[in-house]
Amino acid sequence: MSPQALKATKGEETRAQILDAAVMQAGRGGFESITIGSLAERTGLSKSGLFAHFGSRKDLQIAVLDEAARRFTQAVFLPAMKVPRGLARLRAIFQGWVAWPEHGKLRGCPMQGASAEYDDLPGPMRTAVAERQRQLAGELVKAVTMAVDSGELRDDTDARQFVFEMTGFVLACYTSQRLLGDAGAQARALAGFERLVDHHRPPAPKTATRPAAARR
Amino acid sequence: MSPQALKATKGEETRAQILDAAVMQAGRGGFESITIGSLAERTGLSKSGLFAHFGSRKDLQIAVLDEAARRFTQAVFLPAMKVPRGLARLRAIFQGWVAWPEHGKLRGCPMQGASAEYDDLPGPMRTAVAERQRQLAGELVKAVTMAVDSGELRDDTDARQFVFEMTGFVLACYTSQRLLGDAGAQARALAGFERLVDHHRPPAPKTATRPAAARR
Numbered sequence: 542m543s544p545q546a547l548k549a550t551k552g553e554e555t556r557a558q559i560l561d562a563a564v565m566q567a568g569r570g571g572f573e574s575i576t577i578g579s580l581a582e583r584t585g586l587s588k589s590g591l592f593a594h595f596g597s598r599k600d601l602q603i604a605v606l607d608e609a610a611r612r613f614t615q616a617v618f619l620p621a622m623k624v625p626r627g628l629a630r631l632r633a634i635f636q637g638w639v640a641w642p643e644h645g646k647l648r649g650c651p652m653q654g655a656s657a658e659y660d661d662l663p664g665p666m667r668t669a670v671a672e673r674q675r676q677l678a679g680e681l682v683k684a685v686t687m688a689v690d691s692g693e694l695r696d697d698t699d700a701r702q703f704v705f706e707m708t709g710f711v712l713a714c715y716t717s718q719r720l721l722g723d724a725g726a727q728a729r730a731l732a733g734f735e736r737l738v739d740h741h742r743p744p745a746p747k748t749a750t751r752p753a754a755a756r757r
Numbered sequence: 758m759s760p761q762a763l764k765a766t767k768g769e770e771t772r773a774q775i776l777d778a779a780v781m782q783a784g785r786g787g788f789e790s791i792t793i794g795s796l797a798e799r800t801g802l803s804k805s806g807l808f809a810h811f812g813s814r815k816d817l818q819i820a821v822l823d824e825a826a827r828r829f830t831q832a833v834f835l836p837a838m839k840v841p842r843g844l845a846r847l848r849a850i851f852q853g854w855v856a857w858p859e860h861g862k863l864r865g866c867p868m869q870g871a872s873a874e875y876d877d878l879p880g881p882m883r884t885a886v887a888e889r890q891r892q893l894a895g896e897l898v899k900a901v902t903m904a905v906d907s908g909e910l911r912d913d914t915d916a917r918q919f920v921f922e923m924t925g926f927v928l929a930c931y932t933s934q935r936l937l938g939d940a941g942a943q944a945r946a947l948a949g950f951e952r953l954v955d956h957h958r959p960p961a962p963k964t965a966t967r968p969a970a971a972r973r
Contacts, residue, residue: 568877569877569878570878571874648877649876649877653873654873656932656936657869657870657873657874657932658787658873659936660865660932660935660936661784661785661864661865661935662785662786667936670936671936671937674932674936674937675937701945702945702948702949705926705929705933705942705945705946705949706925706926706929706945706949706952708925708929708932709922709924709925709926709927709928709929709930709946709949710921710922710925711925712925712928712929712932713921713922713924713925713928714925716872716873716876716890716924716928717921719876719877720872720875720876720883720886720887720890721887721890721891726921729917729918729921729922730921730925732918733918733921733922733925736922736956739956740952740955740956
């Protein structure tokens with residue numbers, strides 16, 4: 542490896558190390574707790590080194606948000622893409638979503654924390670969080686629509702309403718787990734999802750009962 | 758009114774004025790943004806005056822939490838108590854819950870904000886928030902159980918699961934409204950609630966169809 546390439550790799554490693562510390566900090570004290578100073582202390586790097594990597598505190602905060610989104614995609618969406626499209630994939634996404642903070646050894650979902658933190662604080666972070674939440678909702682609507690297309694959910698399924706309700710189960714799950722220490726919260730969320738699915742199942746095809754009737 | 762009584766009334770008024778400013782501030786910047794100094798600035802009172810009313814910052818924060826809980830009870834539970842117990846009351850509670858931050862001219866539900874803020878910050882505020890959320894869940898379970906007792910929801914309704922799901926709809930509603938500015942969020946939450954109710958309705962009593970059958 543050339544000295545240049547080695548230097549670049551070292552730079553990426555340092556950046557990854559900073560982001561890792563920052564994601565952890567966002568999970569605990571919120572994104573507003575992230576400052577160049579607090580991260581310098583956490584990582585043992587100099588403040589000027591951190592500035593060299595991220596420029597400003599706002600840029601750093603948005604980079605942490607993107608890192609959280611990247612981890613979410615990797616933990617939830619990429620595995621679900623290996624599952625056949627339709628209800629199976631939708632269920633895989635939901636299950637991954639409910640479980641990902643735990644699997645990612647995160648203290649709660651950083652994106653969810655950011656939503657609560659910035660929903661009333663206008664500025665670039667609020668805009669960035671809202672944009673990413675809209676993107677997620679769009680992906681979820683697509684996944685629901687695929688399950689309609691595959692015939693596993695009824696044609697008249699309101700995909701946005703479906704996504705609203707499944708999002709609610711995830712939020713209730715995170716709150717119950719983190720604030721109330723409810724070990725059964727994930728099971729409750731999954732039960733809610735299955736009930737939601739059941740409500741939207743198409744009626745059993747009539748062709749299945751016709752032959753029996755014809756036999757009489 | 759005696760000079761003593763007048764002084765007590767004046768004291769209560771000041772206290773109410775401080776709490777009002779503090780509830781507003783909690784809605785915007787979170788409970789951790791509440792300090793004796795920031796409130797002195799907001800209310801135009803002296804720091805020592807504020808200390809005289811609340812003693813410490815922690816006591817002040819818990820007093821604000823209690824004030825938010827008092828307003829919630831007044832906006833949501835008291836009106837619902839005038840509605841007949843059973844499904845009608847449960848629905849009134851849900852509708853009030855979804856709408857109360859708007860009606861209270863609050864920027865979001867302070868209790869919900871506090872949950873997100875303290876779920877991972879051990880201390881007296883986290884304990885206080887968790888206690889009040891458990892209390893609320895208990896009241897909701899009671900309301901669901903009454904609707905089971907009145908025969909409007911099925912006997913095998915899992916009241917805790919029902920409360921978990923309706924809580925999810927409220928959380929999704931608050932997030933959609935505040936972060937994404939979704940004007941249809943309350944309607945979505947109400948639609949989710951009605952679907953949840955429909956799912957738990959007892960089967961139509963068989964006695965109602967028998968006379969028609971007998972008539973043949």
